[in-house]
Amino acid sequence: MPVPIIRSRNELRAIVAGWKAAGETVGVVPTMGALHAGHLSLVRAAKAGSDRVVVTLFVNPRQFNNPADLAAYPRTEASDAEKLGPLAVDVLYVPDGDQIYPEGFSTTVSVAGVSEGLCGTHRPGHFDGVATVVTKLLLQTGADRAYFGEKDWQQLQVVRRLVTDLDIPCEIVGCPTVRESDALALSSRNLRLSEAERAAAPALPQALDVAARAIVAGTPVAVALDDARAAIVAAGFRSVEYLELRRDADMAPTESAEAPARLLVAAWLGDIRLIDNLPLPAVERARQAG
Structure with missing residues:
Protein backbone atom coordinates (compact mmCIF):
# COMPACT_ATOMS: atom_id res chain seq x y z
CA MET A 1 0.00 0.00 0.00
CA PRO A 176 22.32 0.44 16.55
CA THR A 177 24.39 1.01 13.42
CA VAL A 178 23.42 -1.29 10.56
CA ARG A 179 26.36 -2.73 8.65
CA GLU A 180 27.09 -4.59 5.44
CA SER A 181 28.38 -8.16 5.67
CA ASP A 182 31.95 -6.79 5.56
CA ALA A 183 31.20 -4.45 8.52
CA LEU A 184 31.02 -1.20 6.51
CA ALA A 185 28.42 1.05 8.10
CA LEU A 186 25.47 1.69 5.79
CA SER A 187 25.43 5.22 4.40
CA SER A 188 23.89 6.99 1.44
CA ARG A 189 27.43 8.08 0.57
CA ASN A 190 28.45 4.47 -0.05
CA LEU A 191 26.54 4.62 -3.35
CA ARG A 192 29.07 7.17 -4.60
CA LEU A 193 32.11 4.94 -4.03
CA SER A 194 33.85 3.45 -7.05
CA GLU A 195 34.28 -0.32 -7.20
CA ALA A 196 37.88 -0.04 -5.97
CA GLU A 197 36.92 2.40 -3.21
CA ARG A 198 34.09 0.15 -2.06
CA ALA A 199 36.55 -2.72 -1.81
CA ALA A 200 38.85 -0.60 0.38
CA ALA A 201 36.11 0.90 2.57
CA PRO A 202 35.84 -1.96 5.14
CA ALA A 203 39.34 -1.04 6.32
CA LEU A 204 37.70 1.76 8.29
CA PRO A 205 35.61 -0.40 10.68
CA GLN A 206 38.38 -3.00 10.74
CA ALA A 207 40.88 -0.40 11.98
CA LEU A 208 38.44 0.73 14.65
CA ASP A 209 37.94 -2.83 15.82
CA VAL A 210 41.68 -3.52 16.03
CA ALA A 211 42.30 -0.24 17.87
CA ALA A 212 39.46 -0.85 20.32
CA ARG A 213 40.70 -4.34 21.14
CA ALA A 214 44.23 -3.02 21.59
CA ILE A 215 43.06 -0.29 23.96
CA VAL A 216 41.05 -2.61 26.19
CA ALA A 217 44.04 -4.98 26.22
CA GLY A 218 46.21 -2.20 27.64
CA THR A 219 47.84 -0.54 24.63
CA PRO A 220 48.18 3.22 25.23
CA VAL A 221 45.41 5.10 23.45
CA ALA A 222 47.80 7.30 21.44
CA VAL A 223 49.69 4.27 20.15
CA ALA A 224 46.50 2.40 19.17
CA LEU A 225 45.17 5.46 17.35
CA ASP A 226 48.42 6.05 15.47
CA ASP A 227 48.42 2.42 14.34
CA ALA A 228 44.79 2.70 13.21
CA ARG A 229 45.46 5.87 11.21
CA ALA A 230 48.36 4.18 9.46
CA ALA A 231 46.24 1.13 8.64
CA ILE A 232 43.44 3.26 7.19
CA VAL A 233 45.80 5.20 4.92
CA ALA A 234 47.63 2.02 3.90
CA ALA A 235 44.31 0.54 2.79
CA GLY A 236 43.85 3.31 0.24
CA PHE A 237 42.13 6.14 2.12
CA ARG A 238 43.32 9.60 1.11
CA SER A 239 43.45 10.93 4.67
CA VAL A 240 42.09 10.51 8.18
CA GLU A 241 40.24 13.65 9.18
CA TYR A 242 39.97 12.64 12.81
CA LEU A 243 40.25 9.53 14.94
CA GLU A 244 39.63 10.03 18.65
CA LEU A 245 38.49 8.29 21.81
CA ARG A 246 35.66 10.19 23.48
CA ARG A 247 33.36 9.62 26.43
CA ASP A 248 29.88 8.67 25.26
CA ALA A 249 27.64 11.10 27.09
CA ASP A 250 29.49 14.43 26.99
CA MET A 251 31.80 13.75 24.03
CA ALA A 252 34.86 14.80 26.05
CA PRO A 253 38.24 13.43 24.90
CA THR A 254 39.58 10.67 27.13
CA GLU A 255 42.66 8.52 27.51
CA SER A 256 40.79 5.94 29.58
CA ALA A 257 39.59 2.61 28.24
CA GLU A 258 36.91 2.39 30.89
CA ALA A 259 33.31 2.37 29.72
CA PRO A 260 31.43 4.14 28.44
CA ALA A 261 33.69 5.51 25.73
CA ARG A 262 33.95 5.07 21.99
CA LEU A 263 36.25 5.57 19.06
CA LEU A 264 35.02 8.00 16.43
CA VAL A 265 36.52 8.42 12.96
CA ALA A 266 36.08 10.39 9.77
CA ALA A 267 38.24 9.61 6.75
CA TRP A 268 38.35 10.46 3.07
CA LEU A 269 38.21 7.69 0.50
CA GLY A 270 38.77 9.48 -2.77
CA ASP A 271 36.24 12.33 -2.71
CA ILE A 272 33.88 10.59 -0.29
CA ARG A 273 33.92 11.28 3.42
CA LEU A 274 33.03 8.27 5.57
CA ILE A 275 32.36 8.28 9.31
CA ASP A 276 32.03 5.48 11.84
CA ASN A 277 32.30 4.80 15.56
CA LEU A 278 32.72 1.86 17.89
CA PRO A 279 31.96 1.69 21.61
CA LEU A 280 34.63 0.15 23.79
CA PRO A 281 32.17 -1.67 26.11
CA ALA A 282 31.00 -3.87 23.24
CA VAL A 283 34.59 -4.81 22.45
CA GLU A 284 35.33 -5.54 26.12
CA ARG A 285 32.33 -7.87 26.38
CA ALA A 286 33.35 -9.61 23.16
CA ARG A 287 36.93 -10.01 24.41
CA GLN A 288 35.78 -11.52 27.71
CA ALA A 289 33.39 -13.83 25.91
CA GLY A 290 35.91 -14.92 23.34
Missing part, protein backbone atom coordinates in the same frame (compact mmCIF):
# COMPACT_ATOMS: atom_id res chain seq x y z
CA PRO A 2 1.48 3.39 -1.01
CA VAL A 3 2.52 5.61 1.87
CA PRO A 4 0.57 8.91 2.03
CA ILE A 5 2.81 11.89 1.20
CA ILE A 6 2.18 15.20 2.99
CA ARG A 7 3.97 18.43 2.05
CA SER A 8 2.22 20.98 4.27
CA ARG A 9 3.00 21.38 7.97
CA ASN A 10 -0.58 22.47 8.67
CA GLU A 11 -1.97 19.33 7.03
CA LEU A 12 0.49 17.20 8.97
CA ARG A 13 -0.42 18.87 12.25
CA ALA A 14 -4.12 18.27 11.61
CA ILE A 15 -3.49 14.56 11.05
CA VAL A 16 -1.30 14.28 14.15
CA ALA A 17 -3.89 16.13 16.23
CA GLY A 18 -6.42 13.47 15.28
CA TRP A 19 -4.06 10.70 16.36
CA LYS A 20 -3.33 12.42 19.66
CA ALA A 21 -7.04 12.96 20.31
CA ALA A 22 -7.48 9.21 19.95
CA GLY A 23 -4.74 8.64 22.56
CA GLU A 24 -2.18 7.36 20.06
CA THR A 25 1.57 7.93 20.34
CA VAL A 26 3.61 9.27 17.43
CA GLY A 27 7.11 8.24 16.40
CA VAL A 28 9.17 10.15 13.84
CA VAL A 29 12.17 9.08 11.77
CA PRO A 30 13.88 12.20 10.35
CA THR A 31 15.79 11.51 7.11
CA MET A 32 17.23 13.27 4.09
CA GLY A 33 16.05 10.46 1.81
CA ALA A 34 18.16 8.05 -0.23
CA LEU A 35 16.84 5.42 2.17
CA HIS A 36 18.79 2.24 2.84
CA ALA A 37 18.47 -0.66 5.26
CA GLY A 38 19.78 1.48 8.11
CA HIS A 39 16.93 3.95 7.72
CA LEU A 40 14.43 1.11 7.44
CA SER A 41 15.70 -0.36 10.71
CA LEU A 42 14.83 2.96 12.36
CA VAL A 43 11.36 2.78 10.85
CA ARG A 44 10.87 -0.73 12.23
CA ALA A 45 11.98 0.45 15.66
CA ALA A 46 9.51 3.32 15.44
CA LYS A 47 6.73 0.94 14.42
CA ALA A 48 7.52 -1.25 17.43
CA GLY A 49 7.56 1.67 19.84
CA SER A 50 4.76 3.94 18.62
CA ASP A 51 1.15 3.72 17.49
CA ARG A 52 1.75 5.97 14.48
CA VAL A 53 4.91 6.62 12.48
CA VAL A 54 5.92 9.64 10.44
CA VAL A 55 9.02 9.52 8.26
CA THR A 56 10.32 12.92 7.21
CA LEU A 57 12.31 13.53 4.03
CA PHE A 58 14.01 16.89 3.75
CA VAL A 59 17.45 17.58 2.27
CA ASN A 60 18.44 20.30 4.69
CA PRO A 61 20.63 22.91 3.01
CA ARG A 62 21.69 24.42 6.33
CA GLN A 63 23.69 21.38 7.40
CA PHE A 64 25.87 21.31 4.28
CA ASN A 65 29.00 23.45 4.51
CA ASN A 66 30.03 22.34 1.00
CA PRO A 67 27.66 23.43 -1.82
CA ALA A 68 28.99 20.66 -4.07
CA ASP A 69 28.09 18.07 -1.43
CA LEU A 70 24.56 19.45 -1.26
CA ALA A 71 24.22 19.37 -5.03
CA ALA A 72 25.50 15.78 -5.20
CA TYR A 73 23.20 14.46 -2.47
CA PRO A 74 20.78 11.96 -4.05
CA ARG A 75 17.11 12.91 -4.36
CA THR A 76 15.11 9.69 -4.56
CA GLU A 77 11.64 10.48 -3.25
CA ALA A 78 9.78 7.99 -5.45
CA SER A 79 11.98 5.02 -4.57
CA ASP A 80 12.05 6.07 -0.91
CA ALA A 81 8.26 6.06 -0.78
CA GLU A 82 8.23 2.65 -2.45
CA LYS A 83 10.59 1.24 0.20
CA LEU A 84 8.39 2.55 2.99
CA GLY A 85 5.17 1.07 1.59
CA PRO A 86 5.63 -2.47 2.97
CA LEU A 87 6.43 -1.06 6.42
CA ALA A 88 3.00 0.53 6.75
CA VAL A 89 4.32 3.99 7.55
CA ASP A 90 1.40 6.30 8.30
CA VAL A 91 2.79 9.45 6.66
CA LEU A 92 5.82 10.44 4.61
CA TYR A 93 6.33 14.14 5.31
CA VAL A 94 8.19 15.80 2.44
CA PRO A 95 7.98 19.50 3.24
CA ASP A 96 8.64 22.13 0.62
CA GLY A 97 11.46 24.46 1.55
CA ASP A 98 9.15 27.24 2.70
CA GLN A 99 7.53 24.88 5.20
CA ILE A 100 10.84 24.65 7.04
CA TYR A 101 12.50 27.97 6.22
CA PRO A 102 9.80 30.49 5.28
CA GLU A 103 10.66 33.94 4.00
CA GLY A 104 12.28 35.97 6.77
CA PHE A 105 13.38 32.91 8.76
CA SER A 106 16.16 34.13 11.05
CA THR A 107 16.50 31.70 13.96
CA THR A 108 19.33 29.23 14.51
CA VAL A 109 19.49 26.56 17.20
CA SER A 110 23.08 26.12 18.36
CA VAL A 111 24.19 23.44 20.82
CA ALA A 112 27.52 23.95 22.59
CA GLY A 113 29.68 21.29 24.22
CA VAL A 114 28.79 18.02 22.51
CA SER A 115 28.92 19.67 19.08
CA GLU A 116 32.53 20.80 19.50
CA GLY A 117 35.44 18.97 17.88
CA LEU A 118 35.18 16.02 15.49
CA CYS A 119 32.58 16.86 12.81
CA GLY A 120 31.89 20.14 14.59
CA THR A 121 35.40 21.32 13.76
CA HIS A 122 35.65 19.92 10.26
CA ARG A 123 32.13 20.87 9.13
CA PRO A 124 31.61 24.43 10.44
CA GLY A 125 27.92 25.24 10.91
CA HIS A 126 26.84 21.65 10.30
CA PHE A 127 25.43 20.98 13.74
CA ASP A 128 23.68 24.35 13.85
CA GLY A 129 21.87 23.26 10.70
CA VAL A 130 21.08 19.84 12.18
CA ALA A 131 19.86 21.27 15.49
CA THR A 132 17.68 23.85 13.77
CA VAL A 133 15.97 21.46 11.37
CA VAL A 134 15.50 18.73 13.97
CA THR A 135 13.90 21.24 16.34
CA LYS A 136 11.53 22.30 13.54
CA LEU A 137 10.65 18.71 12.60
CA LEU A 138 10.00 17.63 16.19
CA LEU A 139 7.68 20.58 16.72
CA GLN A 140 5.91 20.14 13.38
CA THR A 141 5.33 16.41 13.83
CA GLY A 142 4.47 16.58 17.52
CA ALA A 143 6.37 13.33 17.96
CA ASP A 144 6.48 11.51 21.29
CA ARG A 145 9.62 9.63 20.19
CA ALA A 146 12.23 10.31 17.52
CA TYR A 147 14.58 7.65 16.16
CA PHE A 148 18.19 8.27 15.13
CA GLY A 149 21.02 5.93 14.14
CA GLU A 150 24.06 5.58 16.35
CA LYS A 151 26.38 5.78 13.32
CA ASP A 152 26.07 9.57 13.60
CA TRP A 153 26.95 9.46 17.30
CA GLN A 154 27.88 13.11 17.71
CA GLN A 155 24.67 14.15 15.97
CA LEU A 156 22.69 11.91 18.33
CA GLN A 157 24.25 13.64 21.34
CA VAL A 158 23.49 17.07 19.86
CA VAL A 159 19.83 16.11 19.41
CA ARG A 160 19.58 14.68 22.92
CA ARG A 161 21.09 17.86 24.36
CA LEU A 162 18.76 20.22 22.47
CA VAL A 163 15.65 18.27 23.46
CA THR A 164 16.70 18.38 27.11
CA ASP A 165 17.69 22.05 27.07
CA LEU A 166 14.61 23.27 25.18
CA ASP A 167 12.12 21.13 27.13
CA ILE A 168 10.81 19.47 23.97
CA PRO A 169 8.57 16.59 25.15
CA CYS A 170 10.07 13.97 22.86
CA GLU A 171 12.11 10.90 23.76
CA ILE A 172 15.20 10.49 21.58
CA VAL A 173 15.83 6.83 20.77
CA GLY A 174 19.27 5.79 19.51
CA CYS A 175 19.31 2.68 17.31
Whole structure:
Protein backbone atom coordinates (compact mmCIF):
# COMPACT_ATOMS: atom_id res chain seq x y z
CA MET A 1 0.00 0.00 0.00
CA PRO A 2 1.48 3.39 -1.01
CA VAL A 3 2.52 5.61 1.87
CA PRO A 4 0.57 8.91 2.03
CA ILE A 5 2.81 11.89 1.20
CA ILE A 6 2.18 15.20 2.99
CA ARG A 7 3.97 18.43 2.05
CA SER A 8 2.22 20.98 4.27
CA ARG A 9 3.00 21.38 7.97
CA ASN A 10 -0.58 22.47 8.67
CA GLU A 11 -1.97 19.33 7.03
CA LEU A 12 0.49 17.20 8.97
CA ARG A 13 -0.42 18.87 12.25
CA ALA A 14 -4.12 18.27 11.61
CA ILE A 15 -3.49 14.56 11.05
CA VAL A 16 -1.30 14.28 14.15
CA ALA A 17 -3.89 16.13 16.23
CA GLY A 18 -6.42 13.47 15.28
CA TRP A 19 -4.06 10.70 16.36
CA LYS A 20 -3.33 12.42 19.66
CA ALA A 21 -7.04 12.96 20.31
CA ALA A 22 -7.48 9.21 19.95
CA GLY A 23 -4.74 8.64 22.56
CA GLU A 24 -2.18 7.36 20.06
CA THR A 25 1.57 7.93 20.34
CA VAL A 26 3.61 9.27 17.43
CA GLY A 27 7.11 8.24 16.40
CA VAL A 28 9.17 10.15 13.84
CA VAL A 29 12.17 9.08 11.77
CA PRO A 30 13.88 12.20 10.35
CA THR A 31 15.79 11.51 7.11
CA MET A 32 17.23 13.27 4.09
CA GLY A 33 16.05 10.46 1.81
CA ALA A 34 18.16 8.05 -0.23
CA LEU A 35 16.84 5.42 2.17
CA HIS A 36 18.79 2.24 2.84
CA ALA A 37 18.47 -0.66 5.26
CA GLY A 38 19.78 1.48 8.11
CA HIS A 39 16.93 3.95 7.72
CA LEU A 40 14.43 1.11 7.44
CA SER A 41 15.70 -0.36 10.71
CA LEU A 42 14.83 2.96 12.36
CA VAL A 43 11.36 2.78 10.85
CA ARG A 44 10.87 -0.73 12.23
CA ALA A 45 11.98 0.45 15.66
CA ALA A 46 9.51 3.32 15.44
CA LYS A 47 6.73 0.94 14.42
CA ALA A 48 7.52 -1.25 17.43
CA GLY A 49 7.56 1.67 19.84
CA SER A 50 4.76 3.94 18.62
CA ASP A 51 1.15 3.72 17.49
CA ARG A 52 1.75 5.97 14.48
CA VAL A 53 4.91 6.62 12.48
CA VAL A 54 5.92 9.64 10.44
CA VAL A 55 9.02 9.52 8.26
CA THR A 56 10.32 12.92 7.21
CA LEU A 57 12.31 13.53 4.03
CA PHE A 58 14.01 16.89 3.75
CA VAL A 59 17.45 17.58 2.27
CA ASN A 60 18.44 20.30 4.69
CA PRO A 61 20.63 22.91 3.01
CA ARG A 62 21.69 24.42 6.33
CA GLN A 63 23.69 21.38 7.40
CA PHE A 64 25.87 21.31 4.28
CA ASN A 65 29.00 23.45 4.51
CA ASN A 66 30.03 22.34 1.00
CA PRO A 67 27.66 23.43 -1.82
CA ALA A 68 28.99 20.66 -4.07
CA ASP A 69 28.09 18.07 -1.43
CA LEU A 70 24.56 19.45 -1.26
CA ALA A 71 24.22 19.37 -5.03
CA ALA A 72 25.50 15.78 -5.20
CA TYR A 73 23.20 14.46 -2.47
CA PRO A 74 20.78 11.96 -4.05
CA ARG A 75 17.11 12.91 -4.36
CA THR A 76 15.11 9.69 -4.56
CA GLU A 77 11.64 10.48 -3.25
CA ALA A 78 9.78 7.99 -5.45
CA SER A 79 11.98 5.02 -4.57
CA ASP A 80 12.05 6.07 -0.91
CA ALA A 81 8.26 6.06 -0.78
CA GLU A 82 8.23 2.65 -2.45
CA LYS A 83 10.59 1.24 0.20
CA LEU A 84 8.39 2.55 2.99
CA GLY A 85 5.17 1.07 1.59
CA PRO A 86 5.63 -2.47 2.97
CA LEU A 87 6.43 -1.06 6.42
CA ALA A 88 3.00 0.53 6.75
CA VAL A 89 4.32 3.99 7.55
CA ASP A 90 1.40 6.30 8.30
CA VAL A 91 2.79 9.45 6.66
CA LEU A 92 5.82 10.44 4.61
CA TYR A 93 6.33 14.14 5.31
CA VAL A 94 8.19 15.80 2.44
CA PRO A 95 7.98 19.50 3.24
CA ASP A 96 8.64 22.13 0.62
CA GLY A 97 11.46 24.46 1.55
CA ASP A 98 9.15 27.24 2.70
CA GLN A 99 7.53 24.88 5.20
CA ILE A 100 10.84 24.65 7.04
CA TYR A 101 12.50 27.97 6.22
CA PRO A 102 9.80 30.49 5.28
CA GLU A 103 10.66 33.94 4.00
CA GLY A 104 12.28 35.97 6.77
CA PHE A 105 13.38 32.91 8.76
CA SER A 106 16.16 34.13 11.05
CA THR A 107 16.50 31.70 13.96
CA THR A 108 19.33 29.23 14.51
CA VAL A 109 19.49 26.56 17.20
CA SER A 110 23.08 26.12 18.36
CA VAL A 111 24.19 23.44 20.82
CA ALA A 112 27.52 23.95 22.59
CA GLY A 113 29.68 21.29 24.22
CA VAL A 114 28.79 18.02 22.51
CA SER A 115 28.92 19.67 19.08
CA GLU A 116 32.53 20.80 19.50
CA GLY A 117 35.44 18.97 17.88
CA LEU A 118 35.18 16.02 15.49
CA CYS A 119 32.58 16.86 12.81
CA GLY A 120 31.89 20.14 14.59
CA THR A 121 35.40 21.32 13.76
CA HIS A 122 35.65 19.92 10.26
CA ARG A 123 32.13 20.87 9.13
CA PRO A 124 31.61 24.43 10.44
CA GLY A 125 27.92 25.24 10.91
CA HIS A 126 26.84 21.65 10.30
CA PHE A 127 25.43 20.98 13.74
CA ASP A 128 23.68 24.35 13.85
CA GLY A 129 21.87 23.26 10.70
CA VAL A 130 21.08 19.84 12.18
CA ALA A 131 19.86 21.27 15.49
CA THR A 132 17.68 23.85 13.77
CA VAL A 133 15.97 21.46 11.37
CA VAL A 134 15.50 18.73 13.97
CA THR A 135 13.90 21.24 16.34
CA LYS A 136 11.53 22.30 13.54
CA LEU A 137 10.65 18.71 12.60
CA LEU A 138 10.00 17.63 16.19
CA LEU A 139 7.68 20.58 16.72
CA GLN A 140 5.91 20.14 13.38
CA THR A 141 5.33 16.41 13.83
CA GLY A 142 4.47 16.58 17.52
CA ALA A 143 6.37 13.33 17.96
CA ASP A 144 6.48 11.51 21.29
CA ARG A 145 9.62 9.63 20.19
CA ALA A 146 12.23 10.31 17.52
CA TYR A 147 14.58 7.65 16.16
CA PHE A 148 18.19 8.27 15.13
CA GLY A 149 21.02 5.93 14.14
CA GLU A 150 24.06 5.58 16.35
CA LYS A 151 26.38 5.78 13.32
CA ASP A 152 26.07 9.57 13.60
CA TRP A 153 26.95 9.46 17.30
CA GLN A 154 27.88 13.11 17.71
CA GLN A 155 24.67 14.15 15.97
CA LEU A 156 22.69 11.91 18.33
CA GLN A 157 24.25 13.64 21.34
CA VAL A 158 23.49 17.07 19.86
CA VAL A 159 19.83 16.11 19.41
CA ARG A 160 19.58 14.68 22.92
CA ARG A 161 21.09 17.86 24.36
CA LEU A 162 18.76 20.22 22.47
CA VAL A 163 15.65 18.27 23.46
CA THR A 164 16.70 18.38 27.11
CA ASP A 165 17.69 22.05 27.07
CA LEU A 166 14.61 23.27 25.18
CA ASP A 167 12.12 21.13 27.13
CA ILE A 168 10.81 19.47 23.97
CA PRO A 169 8.57 16.59 25.15
CA CYS A 170 10.07 13.97 22.86
CA GLU A 171 12.11 10.90 23.76
CA ILE A 172 15.20 10.49 21.58
CA VAL A 173 15.83 6.83 20.77
CA GLY A 174 19.27 5.79 19.51
CA CYS A 175 19.31 2.68 17.31
CA PRO A 176 22.32 0.44 16.55
CA THR A 177 24.39 1.01 13.42
CA VAL A 178 23.42 -1.29 10.56
CA ARG A 179 26.36 -2.73 8.65
CA GLU A 180 27.09 -4.59 5.44
CA SER A 181 28.38 -8.16 5.67
CA ASP A 182 31.95 -6.79 5.56
CA ALA A 183 31.20 -4.45 8.52
CA LEU A 184 31.02 -1.20 6.51
CA ALA A 185 28.42 1.05 8.10
CA LEU A 186 25.47 1.69 5.79
CA SER A 187 25.43 5.22 4.40
CA SER A 188 23.89 6.99 1.44
CA ARG A 189 27.43 8.08 0.57
CA ASN A 190 28.45 4.47 -0.05
CA LEU A 191 26.54 4.62 -3.35
CA ARG A 192 29.07 7.17 -4.60
CA LEU A 193 32.11 4.94 -4.03
CA SER A 194 33.85 3.45 -7.05
CA GLU A 195 34.28 -0.32 -7.20
CA ALA A 196 37.88 -0.04 -5.97
CA GLU A 197 36.92 2.40 -3.21
CA ARG A 198 34.09 0.15 -2.06
CA ALA A 199 36.55 -2.72 -1.81
CA ALA A 200 38.85 -0.60 0.38
CA ALA A 201 36.11 0.90 2.57
CA PRO A 202 35.84 -1.96 5.14
CA ALA A 203 39.34 -1.04 6.32
CA LEU A 204 37.70 1.76 8.29
CA PRO A 205 35.61 -0.40 10.68
CA GLN A 206 38.38 -3.00 10.74
CA ALA A 207 40.88 -0.40 11.98
CA LEU A 208 38.44 0.73 14.65
CA ASP A 209 37.94 -2.83 15.82
CA VAL A 210 41.68 -3.52 16.03
CA ALA A 211 42.30 -0.24 17.87
CA ALA A 212 39.46 -0.85 20.32
CA ARG A 213 40.70 -4.34 21.14
CA ALA A 214 44.23 -3.02 21.59
CA ILE A 215 43.06 -0.29 23.96
CA VAL A 216 41.05 -2.61 26.19
CA ALA A 217 44.04 -4.98 26.22
CA GLY A 218 46.21 -2.20 27.64
CA THR A 219 47.84 -0.54 24.63
CA PRO A 220 48.18 3.22 25.23
CA VAL A 221 45.41 5.10 23.45
CA ALA A 222 47.80 7.30 21.44
CA VAL A 223 49.69 4.27 20.15
CA ALA A 224 46.50 2.40 19.17
CA LEU A 225 45.17 5.46 17.35
CA ASP A 226 48.42 6.05 15.47
CA ASP A 227 48.42 2.42 14.34
CA ALA A 228 44.79 2.70 13.21
CA ARG A 229 45.46 5.87 11.21
CA ALA A 230 48.36 4.18 9.46
CA ALA A 231 46.24 1.13 8.64
CA ILE A 232 43.44 3.26 7.19
CA VAL A 233 45.80 5.20 4.92
CA ALA A 234 47.63 2.02 3.90
CA ALA A 235 44.31 0.54 2.79
CA GLY A 236 43.85 3.31 0.24
CA PHE A 237 42.13 6.14 2.12
CA ARG A 238 43.32 9.60 1.11
CA SER A 239 43.45 10.93 4.67
CA VAL A 240 42.09 10.51 8.18
CA GLU A 241 40.24 13.65 9.18
CA TYR A 242 39.97 12.64 12.81
CA LEU A 243 40.25 9.53 14.94
CA GLU A 244 39.63 10.03 18.65
CA LEU A 245 38.49 8.29 21.81
CA ARG A 246 35.66 10.19 23.48
CA ARG A 247 33.36 9.62 26.43
CA ASP A 248 29.88 8.67 25.26
CA ALA A 249 27.64 11.10 27.09
CA ASP A 250 29.49 14.43 26.99
CA MET A 251 31.80 13.75 24.03
CA ALA A 252 34.86 14.80 26.05
CA PRO A 253 38.24 13.43 24.90
CA THR A 254 39.58 10.67 27.13
CA GLU A 255 42.66 8.52 27.51
CA SER A 256 40.79 5.94 29.58
CA ALA A 257 39.59 2.61 28.24
CA GLU A 258 36.91 2.39 30.89
CA ALA A 259 33.31 2.37 29.72
CA PRO A 260 31.43 4.14 28.44
CA ALA A 261 33.69 5.51 25.73
CA ARG A 262 33.95 5.07 21.99
CA LEU A 263 36.25 5.57 19.06
CA LEU A 264 35.02 8.00 16.43
CA VAL A 265 36.52 8.42 12.96
CA ALA A 266 36.08 10.39 9.77
CA ALA A 267 38.24 9.61 6.75
CA TRP A 268 38.35 10.46 3.07
CA LEU A 269 38.21 7.69 0.50
CA GLY A 270 38.77 9.48 -2.77
CA ASP A 271 36.24 12.33 -2.71
CA ILE A 272 33.88 10.59 -0.29
CA ARG A 273 33.92 11.28 3.42
CA LEU A 274 33.03 8.27 5.57
CA ILE A 275 32.36 8.28 9.31
CA ASP A 276 32.03 5.48 11.84
CA ASN A 277 32.30 4.80 15.56
CA LEU A 278 32.72 1.86 17.89
CA PRO A 279 31.96 1.69 21.61
CA LEU A 280 34.63 0.15 23.79
CA PRO A 281 32.17 -1.67 26.11
CA ALA A 282 31.00 -3.87 23.24
CA VAL A 283 34.59 -4.81 22.45
CA GLU A 284 35.33 -5.54 26.12
CA ARG A 285 32.33 -7.87 26.38
CA ALA A 286 33.35 -9.61 23.16
CA ARG A 287 36.93 -10.01 24.41
CA GLN A 288 35.78 -11.52 27.71
CA ALA A 289 33.39 -13.83 25.91
CA GLY A 290 35.91 -14.92 23.34
